[in-house]
Amino acid sequence: MPVTPTRIAVTGTDTGIGKTTVSRGLLRALVNREHRVRPLKWLETGCDPHRTETAAGEDAIALARAARREHESALIGPIQFRLPAAPVVAARAEGRTITDELLAHTLANASVDVDAVLIEGAGGALVPISETRLFVDACLEIAHVRDFILVTRDGLGTIHHTLATYEALVRREVNVLAVVVNQRSVAEANDGSQSVEQLRHWLGEHAVLGPVPPFESPTDDQLAAAVEATGLVERVQRLLDRRS
DSSP: OOOOOEEEEEEESSSSSSHHHHHHHHHHHHHHTTOOEEEEEOOBOSOOTTOOTTOOOHHHHHHHHHTTOGGGHHHHSOOBOSSSSOHHHHHHHTTOOOOHHHHHHHHHHHTTTOSEEEEEOSSSTTOBOSSSOBHHHHHHHTSOOOEEEEEEEOSTTHHHHHHHHHHHHHHTTOEEEEEEEEOOSHHHHTSOOOHHHHHHHHHOTTTEEEEEOOOSSOOHHHHHHHHHHHTHHHHHHHHHHHHO
């Protein structure tokens, strides 16, 4: 009987905050440790309007490369939409429907012959991905994920969004493996908001990792080293060891 791989969700407080950046680093670091891990960009919006049905989105291609699975980009990014909007809105714009069956089918395909699947969301944790599911609830109820990595940005305004998202996850009895702070730019890193210090004050020193420093066009190995330095890789390693 096939063994269900460990499933971990990477979500965020919003769109464009660095989920793919952190995921790329984590994936490459785990692959370097010889783990059989596959990313799954379950849904991706804002994709090339000239895409074909078998083409993957930009994030899915980046994740596939980080995991050294370039030939699997269509499997890793199975559902794409043109409109840069919440998946349910983007699907509606194309006259398509995202069903539980479709989500379960693509998840099952991504779960073959691996020890772990890293599911990266589109937008924030509470983004609606179908008429009946928010991303977090689809992970819980369809993928049976209990372990989440919450990515947030450094800078002004992030404290409220992070605390609110964290609370929403905890209320669902999710295990938040880590809140990972990502610095998207030097200006954001130097804005003096003290967001990392405040997040550690309210969530605890153990809960908040980072920040991941800003890069300009980083390689996957550079991101692996940066994410490794936060302690996230070791935390995921312990989770995989417990479940092996």
